[in-house]
Amino acid sequence: MPRIVLRVLDALVLLWLVTTLTFALMHLAPGDPASLLISPTATADDVARERARLGLDASLPVQYARWMAGVLHGDLGESIARAQPVTRVIADALPVSLFLGGVSLLVSFVIGTLVGYLQALRSSARTDTALTVVTTTLYAAPSFWLALALVVLSTSGAAWLGAPSWLRFPAFGMRDPAADPLDTSWLVATADLLRHALLPLLVLSIPGAAGVARYARQSMLAMAAAPQVQAAYARGLSRTRVERRYVLRNALTPLVILLGLTVPGVIAGSVFVEQIFAWPGLGRTMIGAISARDYPLVLGLTLVYAVTVIGANLAADLVLLRLDPRRQLT
Amino acid sequence: MSGTTVRADGRWQWGAGLLLMLTVCAVLIPAVSTDKAAEIGDVLATRLTPPLARDATGEWHWLGTDAFGRDVLRRLWQAARVSLSVGVAGSLLSGVLGVALGAGAAWYGGVVDRIISAVANAMLAVPRLVLLLVIAALWGPGITVVVTVLALTGWMSVMRLVRADVQGVALLSYIEGATALGVPSARVLWRHILPNALGSATVAVTLGIGNAILLESGLSFLGLGIRAPAASWGSMIAGGREWLLVAPWIALIPGITLIVTVVACTLIGDALVDRSPAASRDGV
Numbered sequence: 001m002p003r004i005v006l007r008v009l010d011a012l013v014l015l016w017l018v019t020t021l022t023f024a025l026m027h028l029a030p031g032d033p034a035s036l037l038i039s040p041t042a043t044a045d046d047v048a049r050e051r052a053r054l055g056l057d058a059s060l061p062v063q064y065a066r067w068m069a070g071v072l073h074g075d076l077g078e079s080i081a082r083a084q085p086v087t088r089v090i091a092d093a094l095p096v097s098l099f100l101g102g103v104s105l106l107v108s109f110v111i112g113t114l115v116g117y118l119q120a121l122r123s124s125a126r127t128d129t130a131l132t133v134v135t136t137t138l139y140a141a142p143s144f145w146l147a148l149a150l151v152v153l154s155t156s157g158a159a160w161l162g163a164p165s166w167l168r169f170p171a172f173g174m175r176d177p178a179a180d181p182l183d184t185s186w187l188v189a190t191a192d193l194l195r196h197a198l199l200p201l202l203v204l205s206i207p208g209a210a211g212v213a214r215y216a217r218q219s220m221l222a223m224a225a226a227p228q229v230q231a232a233y234a235r236g237l238s239r240t241r242v243e244r245r246y247v248l249r250n251a252l253t254p255l256v257i258l259l260g261l262t263v264p265g266v267i268a269g270s271v272f273v274e275q276i277f278a279w280p281g282l283g284r285t286m287i288g289a290i291s292a293r294d295y296p297l298v299l300g301l302t303l304v305y306a307v308t309v310i311g312a313n314l315a316a317d318l319v320l321l322r323l324d325p326r327r328q329l330t
Numbered sequence: 331m332s333g334t335t336v337r338a339d340g341r342w343q344w345g346a347g348l349l350l351m352l353t354v355c356a357v358l359i360p361a362v363s364t365d366k367a368a369e370i371g372d373v374l375a376t377r378l379t380p381p382l383a384r385d386a387t388g389e390w391h392w393l394g395t396d397a398f399g400r401d402v403l404r405r406l407w408q409a410a411r412v413s414l415s416v417g418v419a420g421s422l423l424s425g426v427l428g429v430a431l432g433a434g435a436a437w438y439g440g441v442v443d444r445i446i447s448a449v450a451n452a453m454l455a456v457p458r459l460v461l462l463l464v465i466a467a468l469w470g471p472g473i474t475v476v477v478t479v480l481a482l483t484g485w486m487s488v489m490r491l492v493r494a495d496v497q498g499v500a501l502l503s504y505i506e507g508a509t510a511l512g513v514p515s516a517r518v519l520w521r522h523i524l525p526n527a528l529g530s531a532t533v534a535v536t537l538g539i540g541n542a543i544l545l546e547s548g549l550s551f552l553g554l555g556i557r558a559p560a561a562s563w564g565s566m567i568a569g570g571r572e573w574l575l576v577a578p579w580i581a582l583i584p585g586i587t588l589i590v591t592v593v594a595c596t597l598i599g600d601a602l603v604d605r606s607p608a609a610s611r612d613g614v
Contacts, residue, residue, distance in 0.1 A: 029468035
């Protein structure tokens with residue numbers, strides 16, 4: 001038990017460090033957010049008033065203390081560009097990103113593990129090499145390029161190939177603008193959402209699944225060569241039983257660690273995907289906030305991302321602790 | 331497999347061959363092609379020519395032209411110079427930073443070690459792209475900023491590897507011997523420990539090149555990296571985006587060379603990692 005408590009405390013300290021570093025980073029940067037808000041004809045007095053209103057006239061330690069106190073009370077300040085509380089902006093964008101990220105993480109792990117399993121245990125050397133070339137290539141593809149390629153493929157490409165219209169997927173937005181939200185049933189609305197979600201989800205899942213497959217293949221190959229697996233075969237156990245009890249069970253445990261490593265990739269991917277497909281999630285909000293120099297919003301979003309990554313790693317560690325009793329000793 | 335040398339590994343041969351080919355193209359093709367292909371000439375006569383076709387002035391274009399009538403093939407390899415050198419420089423610099431900080435943390439220990447490790451952990455908790463976006467946006471775009479930012483956000487994994495290696499080597503008896511003979515501490519670190527603790531850092535830096543090229547392309551795609559008139563593969567993709575449905579080759583072709591480059595780095599990395607257990611342990 002104390003090991004779990006220690007791990008959680010560790011994560012909290014880390015979170016504090018991240019927020020402090022981000023705060024320092026923002027205030028080290030050249031430029032003054034107040035100067036971006038005032039009109040070109042503003043006098044020095046106007047600038048001073050604006051700085052006072054934003055709390056920028058206080059010394060850095062005071063600003064830090066104020067901001068930190070706010071964070072601890074669940075108040076991330078006010079977005080400069082949107083004149084809305086940062087927590088409000090984040091709460092609006094979060095479900096979109098959670099949906100995209102959650103579904104694509106799930107798809108990545110299911111398909112990636114399956115492909116890795118097929119490669120490691122169920123294919124000829126040639127098929128394995130072919131699949132390795134495919135996964136390595138897809139893993140290397142930048143998500144924004146993949147997004148553009150799929151847009152071409154599903155619009156002008158599909159038309160050129162003479163594909164039926166239901167195979168041409170919308171490449172923009174979350175729902176059909178012509179559909180009246182009050183008029184349509186939830187079934188039609190869900191179908192419409194899924195149609196719009198197909199391309200963004202594909203872009204996020206393809207490199208994710210490729211990465212998981214590369215890792216799962218490696219892990220299963222290593223496990224299949226382990227002495228206890230050879231011994232199980234020697235005792236005459238059936239192939240299915242050996243694979244399930246001796247290979248998969250042990251090879252899937254390290255995949256849990258991969259969860260913590262995949263989340264940053266999905267977050268990075270979602271920044272591009274939301275930007276290209278115009279989904280109003282955290283990534284798109286982040287790009288907007290950065291170009292508007294909306295410091296409080298950038299800080300808040302960075303905090304959300306850090307919480308997600310630290311949370312994923314913490315969850316992976318805690319799950320591993322249950323799955324692998326040896327870890328409780330170290 | 332780990333018994334054979336890396337040169338006999340098919341992945342190494344493919345990866346090194348591809349990288350060599352890309353480098354030769356990047357050096358030669360812009361040098362031998364006519365200057366006419368680079369500048370903006372008669373835009374209306376030359377723009378948006380599809381690949382393998384002649385424009386209205388009779389000029390042949392292997393990969394077509396962009397919206398300004400520039401030859402995509404020549405621009406692609408001009409951009410390759412930027413993408414490849416930014417990737418190599420960014421990864422090397424983050425390697426140097428990582429080696430310095432990792433060696434310092436391991437050798438001096440105590441507070442130094444705690445501070446460096448804590449900063450590394452905190453930076454690893456934010457996705458690298460987000461860090462890059464924030465820093466690049468605050469300091470403004472440009473090649474120098476991109477390379478600096480890649481170095482500042484990529485040193486953590488190298489630092490961890492070097493720190494572990496230096497800690498391991500420092501326990502060996504010849505280090506104790508050198509210290510007992512009165513060799514100054516900094517010299518022990520520089521002459522006797524570091525040369526023996528750089529193996530996994532080298533692998534990590536090689537692996538980091540592909541990653542750095544990808545990140546640069548992402549920044550440039552969002553307009554926070556390489557700015558016009560200079561081009562990298564990422565900024566070419568960004569520039570072709572508005573012509574995507576009319577002239578898809580402008581945006582899609584640079585992505586193919588980008589993928590080939592990253593695959594080549596991954597292949598070399600995979601071959602190296604199989605021979606270096608430390609690097610594969612710590613997910614670089």
